[in-house]
Amino acid sequence: MINKLHVFIIKGKHIILAFACCFISLMIICFFINYYSKDNSVSALQQNSKYVILAVNDTGMHCYQPDYSKFLILPPGNNLKSQVFLNEGKEAKLINSGIEISYQIVNNTTSANKINFWEYSKDYGYNIAPDVGITGNSLSGKMKLSKDGMFYEAAAIPVTPFNDGSTELNPYQLAAIRVTDSKTGKELVRLDNIVVPVSNEMNCSKCHGASGTDINILKAHDELSKTQLVDELSKGKRHKCADCHQDNILDSAGKPGIPPLSQAIHGFHANKMVQSDIKPECYTCHPGPVSKCYRGVMFAEGVSCVNSKCHGDMEKIAATQAEGRQAWLQEPDCSSCHGEKYGVNAGRLYRNSYLVNNTNAEMNGFILCESCHNGPHAEWKSANLKDNLLPIKLLGYPNFIDKCTVCHEGTGKIHQTVPKK
Ligand code: HEC
Ligand code: HEC
Ligand code: HEC
Ligand code: HEC
Numbered sequence: 001m002i003n004k005l006h007v008f009i010i011k012g013k014h015i016i017l018a019f020a021c022c023f024i025s026l027m028i029i030c031f032f033i034n035y036y037s038k039d040n041s042v043s044a045l046q047q048n049s050k051y052v053i054l055a056v057n058d059t060g061m062h063c064y065q066p067d068y069s070k071f072l073i074l075p076p077g078n079n080l081k082s083q084v085f086l087n088e089g090k091e092a093k094l095i096n097s098g099i100e101i102s103y104q105i106v107n108n109t110t111s112a113n114k115i116n117f118w119e120y121s122k123d124y125g126y127n128i129a130p131d132v133g134i135t136g137n138s139l140s141g142k143m144k145l146s147k148d149g150m151f152y153e154a155a156a157i158p159v160t161p162f163n164d165g166s167t168e169l170n171p172y173q174l175a176a177i178r179v180t181d182s183k184t185g186k187e188l189v190r191l192d193n194i195v196v197p198v199s200n201e202m203n204c205s206k207c208h209g210a211s212g213t214d215i216n217i218l219k220a221h222d223e224l225s226k227t228q229l230v231d232e233l234s235k236g237k238r239h240k241c242a243d244c245h246q247d248n249i250l251d252s253a254g255k256p257g258i259p260p261l262s263q264a265i266h267g268f269h270a271n272k273m274v275q276s277d278i279k280p281e282c283y284t285c286h287p288g289p290v291s292k293c294y295r296g297v298m299f300a301e302g303v304s305c306v307n308s309k310c311h312g313d314m315e316k317i318a319a320t321q322a323e324g325r326q327a328w329l330q331e332p333d334c335s336s337c338h339g340e341k342y343g344v345n346a347g348r349l350y351r352n353s354y355l356v357n358n359t360n361a362e363m364n365g366f367i368l369c370e371s372c373h374n375g376p377h378a379e380w381k382s383a384n385l386k387d388n389l390l391p392i393k394l395l396g397y398p399n400f401i402d403k404c405t406v407c408h409e410g411t412g413k414i415h416q417t418v419p420k421k
């Protein structure tokens, strides 16, 4: 008995020893795998290609309606922007000719079987084939050079948050971008992890009824605002809200005497929000408790949409318009919290602004703020892991583009002077 136990203990020791050895060797192997893969992920980019893609969805997330059969607030349509730089070590170049940039939403090749937009698009004045967006772009295609020649873009890509074969809401869709030499067709660089955030979380149903939501909305509108929208719909006339309400995002002037859509919807609902338990209240109509579109560095720092120098509450969003603010065209400026040195360009939105205040004149006027900081509500470092895939690929860690070497040799500060307004 004692003998057997003894043997067992010795065997046990061996087993423990064997385990310990395995564990230690595994640790060593892991360390090396980790070490080399880290090393590779940084150098691979520099070795494989001298071309650097910076790409971004220009607003933090696009939101569209779950159903288009009764009316249209906003059509589906994400805007993808991209800048390509040639990193030649000592110098860098913005590449805005001689290349072609193609894009493709990954594992999401069709939208027409996922939303009913195209069944009614003609009624709203959009003469487009299924799967084609309001500016002619599809889920894959070529990006076009912007008017100012500084970046490539694909506007209004009609992407949905549903991957092929799935009904699960996946708001963080990914795009693959491929840059080729337009003469030879040779691939220069590619990326497959640009986030194209999109959601249909517009929970009007929270208060307007889970079934018949949209018809209930039209009924309420007819009753309160003396319109005949339900009657017109029964005769086949579908309205955009923008037919009557000014809406700058759709370039619509609306009708005189009727408040702009953003002013009407926020102002009217301001004192109705007690009916919603969703916090922040904005997530009742904007995406949303699941999508969490507000996720950038300001979110991580606890800056609120409402109690801050950003948007303010619903009352304020309407009141600022009554005082002359143009919805969609005048939005918060980074400088209101970070100071003038970190402001957007005079008279421009953040998403249309360029770096202008480096003391080296050659650096100014062509690098989009968004190329280095990402889109609004998703500013790097983002709380969403997918948003950070691009900077991790370029820097090796998640942050805004904080190293000159992403584009060319050098060290120093990017924002140096207070720009002239
Ligand atoms: C927190 C609750 C709540 C949410 C969420 C909500 N509504 Fe309303 N809405 C109301 C209430 C209450 C009324 C008053 C009419 C009624 O009693 O039905 C109303 C009325 C309206 C009216 C008629 C306004 C008028 O004076 O003509 C429209 C249009 C409307 N809502 C659109 C929407 C849309 C579009 C959404 C989603 C994007 C939405 N609402 C989400 C509560 C809500
Ligand atoms: C046919 C024209 C027309 C269409 C289409 C239309 N509206 Fe209106 N809307 C009006 C008019 C007129 C008023 C009343 C304006 C007033 O009383 O000053 C109004 C008022 C409102 C109000 C109340 C504003 C307030 O402060 O009391 C809301 C909210 C609103 N509309 C939302 C919508 C939404 C959302 C849509 C699309 C689903 C829409 N409207 C489509 C004409 C229209
Ligand atoms: C009752 C639904 C509803 C709620 C709640 C709501 N929004 Fe909106 N919001 C909308 C709709 C619908 C639009 C799009 C209007 C259009 O197409 O122009 C919009 C557009 C906007 C815009 C762009 C237009 C502009 O005025 O510049 C901003 C910014 C905005 N919302 C901020 C907020 C914030 C911040 C909150 C929370 C305090 C909030 N919204 C709550 C429905 C809502
Ligand atoms: C309502 C105030 C507010 C606004 C507006 C704002 N920020 Fe911030 N931001 C903060 C706060 C607070 C922090 C955390 C403290 C800090 O680093 O300054 C922060 C941090 C940051 C950081 C991290 C700084 C670092 O060194 O790590 C970046 C980058 C940034 N913001 C970019 C932006 C951009 C780009 C905009 C405009 C699109 C913007 N912010 C608008 C309040 C704001």
Ligand code: HEC
Binding pocket: 334, 338, 342, 343, 344, 345, 350, 353, 354, 355, 356, 367, 368, 369, 370, 371, 372, 373, 400, 401, 402, 403, 412, 413, 414, 415, 416
């Ligand atoms: C080439 C990349 C690049 C571009 C383009 C760029 N930034 Fe920055 N940004 C940085 C870096 C790096 C920092 C850190 C401080 C520095 O180096 O100046 C920073 C810091 C910031 C901060 C945080 C400041 C703080 O308080 O810590 C804000 C806000 C900001 N930038 C806004 C902008 C805006 C607005 C634009 C466009 C007008 C812009 N940035 C364009 C790289 C960039």
Ligand code: HEC
Binding pocket: 085, 090, 091, 092, 093, 094, 360, 362, 363, 367, 401, 403, 404, 405, 406, 407, 408, 410, 411, 412, 413, 414
């Ligand atoms: C997003 C890419 C990018 C980043 C990041 C970047 N640069 Fe540049 N930089 C350029 C490009 C492109 C040019 C060439 C512009 C031209 O055509 O003259 C340039 C030009 C310059 C020049 C002018 C001299 C020359 O080489 O042409 C200086 C100096 C410079 N950058 C400094 C910096 C410093 C310092 C940093 C980091 C704090 C930095 N840059 C980060 C893209 C970048």
